[in-house]
Amino acid sequence: MSRRNRLVKVVTAIAALSLLAAACGDDEPAAVVDTSAIEAEAAAAQSEAESAHAEAHAAQEAADAAAAQAAEALAAFEQAQADAAAAGEADAAAAAAAQAELDAALAAAEAAQAAAEAAQADAMAAQADAEAAQDEAMAAQEAAMMEPEAASIIRFAFAPDPVWDWLTDTGLLAQWEEENNIRIHTSSTWDEFTYFAGGHGDIVSMGTQEIPVLENETSITTVTFGKYNFQRSPMMRRAGDPYETLADIPLGSNICVSSPVSNTGFWTVLADQLHGIDYRVGGGDYNLIVNDHFVNPTNLLRGDCEAAVVIPEAAVPHLRAGEIEIMYGGRMPFQLYNEFSGLNDGKNHVMSNLFTATEEWYDSHPREVAAFLELWQIGIAEWEENTADIVRAYPQHFAVEDEADVEFTVQFMQGANDWFVESVYLDQEWIDNEVAIYDFMTELHPDNPNGLPVGYPAPRYEVVGP
Template sequence: MTNRIKIIAAVVSAVLVAAGCGSGTAAGPGAKVIRFAFAPDPVWDLMKQAGTIQKWEAANNVRIQTSTTWDEFTYFAGGHGDIVSMSTQETPVLEAETKIKTVTFGKYNYQRVPLFRRAGDPYRTLADIPKGSKICVSGPTSNTAFWTLVAKRMHNLDYRVGGGDFNLVVNDHFVNPTNLMRKDCEAAAIIPEAAVPQLRKGELEIMYDGKLPFQLYKDFAPEDDGQLHVSGNNFVATEKWFDANRDLAAKFLELWQSGIEMWKQQKAETVRKFPQHFSVESEQDIAYITKFVEGEHDWVVDNVFLTDDWIKVETEIWDLMKDLQPGNHNRLEADAPKPRFVALTPSK
């Protein structure tokens, strides 16, 4: 295995929290099975509770077999799935190191994991944090790959697990707010919903003037087409599965589109129904995160279907990754694969 795969395997081997879990489907005999891995997600739970998934499975004679993990890269690299949710930055690295051919055929949310500081600390950007300091992160891929680019493009710093200008310490998203508060690290990359109480109370603050990654990307993106970019979770299939199930892939996106529409209409209700996804402790917390995800801070896409124009600009991030420092696990070589992105059309 390459060093990258070894590091990933070491830090996420215990992260797979539920494998082979069906949805209580009504699909009949001979139903197709989609093996799908994704991070714990409130929209999926919302659809499941409403019976949306079960109705979709019955209508299409398909059973979605789910595995829940915070690092889909490792799950997919092991050959365990048909579809995973994966960031745009991860797919060329996956193909280069595993030789697995993929097709990205939809998008779900934008990269949303900001850097946090303790209230009162002077760190506005990574450039303000002393080199060698500990920074708490959730793993070597995904949002770490994004912050690797911020460090290089905006500050000429080397940000990575296992080396570079900082000591990146890997812990779970929902543990890192506590780690930061007790000064186990100088900053931390945390999904916003894992730090709701601390944000509301003013104990933790988001660096970079409160910008989430998909908002910050505009400050150094090669091109601004007026659309939002840098997906944290795309829907990515093996090329073999996609080419044999193109129509089913479009229907899979339609399922998720219905869930997104439910989320847009029921944000407060979703937070209240599934507090485990938002670390909320009170009605005040529910109100805070609901307001946070209104408007420009909502990291969930409006439409899961890709367009050719969006694909062109989105994948320009791969050129930036080729300019990273040698030795960085998220660096792309000049001849790195260019994974397929396909714009599907809804079936109805």
């Protein structure tokens, strides 16, 4: 092969290598992923990829330089050939010099080719390193995205509840937990006040009147953000007894109650405002005996007390049989509030179950608060649509066993007697009228556990929208 042909082949090869180097080194790097939220390994891999691309660009520049050098060598060779032809035999010295220049050009071209091949090899290696580093970064990011975030936990204490059981057994609770990445750890108790006072929960279902008492007696600061059940425990008598109101019962008589607070907090205010009676556990004008809701109907019928304040569902069989009757014209506390409050906003008031959290937990968990209310609004919708089915599914919550008791319960809770709210969400007007009962609590006997001091710190209520 002639020297010229060899040199042309070199230049052609260098040009091809230059194009290949451009394909490898001049492409923009793959889109850089945002590694701010992934592990340091991904960030390091991305940095390595960028360095590899810089090396590839440097290799390309070397290849381009080699190609330029080869082109110069070719030009020198052609000039040397022209010079040799012009000199001919007449000028042998000039021909020899041209031949030497040709040999030098060929050596330079071959050296340029070797340099170009080495530069191209470096560029290819750098490109491979860049792609590997980029793949590593993407894999790290995908792994971080696939790793599930730890579920948030809500510790919730409340009384046994049929709607909660329904949400659990229908899978609605599990669906909500999955969608919101929240788990609710429950503690079932009829004495939520004591449980919460011990610092064992994040959220508790608590009566309106219990909240300022809790704050006054403990160091707990609360936030109330939702509602669920109205205060529903009516005062009951044995059928045939002449008592229409508390004022008709002889002073000093035994009255069966479920707690020193809770519904007793409502009846102590009503007794003071309507009758001027001191009604409290541990003193006052009557002897209040504390027992479980579901025991008190039997205690009343047995004559252990002259009246009993009991949740209606604990007395269903006796109410249906006509053995026990509800005093105050058959009305429950939330239907009696306007008798002494002077308020009439067209809404029911005085709750036995508000959703109340510690202030520290509430302020740091806005997402969980909103999701919690959403869950209970689902529960309310389920109750309204499936009342009879829920009562039949959980008769233990209503002290019912046969179909007649189930039907009585369903009918009893229709219309104005339904103690479930229509919406768990608060509004400011409702809050203002609800907390008005606190002022009445400042007028109670100083030894009344439901009393509040004048100038008490007002509990915090917050409106949380759906």
